[in-house]
Amino acid sequence: MAVRRIAFVLSLSILLTLAATVAGLYAPFDTRPPLAEAQNVPVLRWGSRGEAVRTLQWRLQQWGYYTGAIDGVYGAKTYDAVVRFQRQNGVYPVDGVVGAATWRALGLLNAVSGGGQSAPVSAPAASYVSTNDQLELLARVVAAEAEGEPFAGQVGVAAVVLNRVQHPGFPNTLTGVIYQPHAFESVSNGLIWRRTPSEEAIRAAQSALNGWDPTYGSIFFWNPSKPVSSWIWSRPIVVRIGNHVFAR
Numbered sequence: 001m002a003v004r005r006i007a008f009v010l011s012l013s014i015l016l017t018l019a020a021t022v023a024g025l026y027a028p029f030d031t032r033p034p035l036a037e038a039q040n041v042p043v044l045r046w047g048s049r050g051e052a053v054r055t056l057q058w059r060l061q062q063w064g065y066y067t068g069a070i071d072g073v074y075g076a077k078t079y080d081a082v083v084r085f086q087r088q089n090g091v092y093p094v095d096g097v098v099g100a101a102t103w104r105a106l107g108l109l110n111a112v113s114g115g116g117q118s119a120p121v122s123a124p125a126a127s128y129v130s131t132n133d134q135l136e137l138l139a140r141v142v143a144a145e146a147e148g149e150p151f152a153g154q155v156g157v158a159a160v161v162l163n164r165v166q167h168p169g170f171p172n173t174l175t176g177v178i179y180q181p182h183a184f185e186s187v188s189n190g191l192i193w194r195r196t197p198s199e200e201a202i203r204a205a206q207s208a209l210n211g212w213d214p215t216y217g218s219i220f221f222w223n224p225s226k227p228v229s230s231w232i233w234s235r236p237i238v239v240r241i242g243n244h245v246f247a248r
Contacts, residue, residue, distance in 0.1 A: 041099065041100050041103055041109065041112050042098075042112055043097065043098065043099050044056060044074055044097070044098040045074065045096065045097045045098070046074055046075070046079050046096065047074060048074040049072055049073055049074065050072055051072065051173065051175055051176060051179070052112060053072045053073065053074050053078070054070055054071070054072040054175060054179050055108065055112070055133075055175065056074075056078070056082075056098060056106070056108075057069075057070045057071070057072075057078055057081075058070055058133075058137070059106050059107070059108060060078070060081045060082070060085060060106075061193065063085070065081040065082075065084055065085045066078065066081035067081075068081075069190070070179065070187075070193065072179065079096045082096045082097075082098055082102065083095075083096045085102070085105070085106075086102060086105075089105050091105045134174050134209070135202065135205055135206060135209065136197070136202075137174065137175065137178060138158050138161060138162075138174065138178075138205040138208070138209065139158075139197035139201045139202045139204070139205040140192045140193070140195070140197055140201075141157065141158065141161055141178055141184060141186065141187075141192060141205075142154045142157050142158050142197065142201040142204050142205050143192075143195045143196070143197040143198060143201040144184075144186030144187075144191045144192040144195050145157050145184060145185075145186050145221075146201075146204075146242075146244070147195065147198075147201070149241070149242040149243060149244065150241060150242045151200060151203075151204060152214045152241050152242075153214075153241040153242035153243070153244055154200065154201060154204035155204045155207045155208050155212055155213075155214055156213075156214045156215045156218070156221065156239075156241050156244065156246055157204075157221060157244070158204055158205045158207070158208030158209075159208045159212070159213040159214065159215050159218070160215060160218055160219060160220065160221050160246065161174065161177055161178060161208075162174070162208055162209070162213075163213070163215070163217055163218060163219050164177045164219050165177050167219050169219075170219070178192075214239070214241060215238060215239060215241075215246035216238050216239065216246075217238070217248060218238050218239070218246035218247055218248055219247075219248055220232060220235050220246070220247045220248070221244045221245065221246045221247070222244065222245060223243050223244055223245075224245055225243065232247075235247035235248060236248055
């Protein structure tokens, strides 16, 4: 009797194994690539440069992991911030490499996917920031460059940034224009990150994004009472709003 039971159990085990094998052979193949491969995202590591690195630094700074300059250079401080972010948020492996998993944890996967760029990142072929992030970044420029100005003057500063995005003489993305070397004093001296945008600055940025341009297409602005390059006075002035003049 015991021998029969053992034989029955063995036979049942063999039948179950065969059934599983057959099911596996005839099951439809899952041809979907892993998420990290499916998402066409920039992969950043030590030595990477460019707009995607600036976006990475910006988000890490927003969330308190990064205290360095938003300079688009992936160096020691950026690496340390990425590793700390990965470790504290359960992103593995904790290796300082920013791929799909890290972008997802940063809430930027959809924003950066589709760029088709891997490190080193160079030409700004995509904006790499979501609509909400664009609004916040533009509002930061307004707060840093036009605090205390009339509302129309604040909108004017935001409009100049947006006009530059459309102008062939400037980078073709919002972040590219804002981070262009020496383009805005507040970016160069870090004030853009030290000053929190007011509700008015946010409304001014939103108004410009909605299409209001009180500068009529201007691509420059400056305060005539402050020292500026003599070259800037060669630009045709369009309008003056508050303490700023706006020119093309």
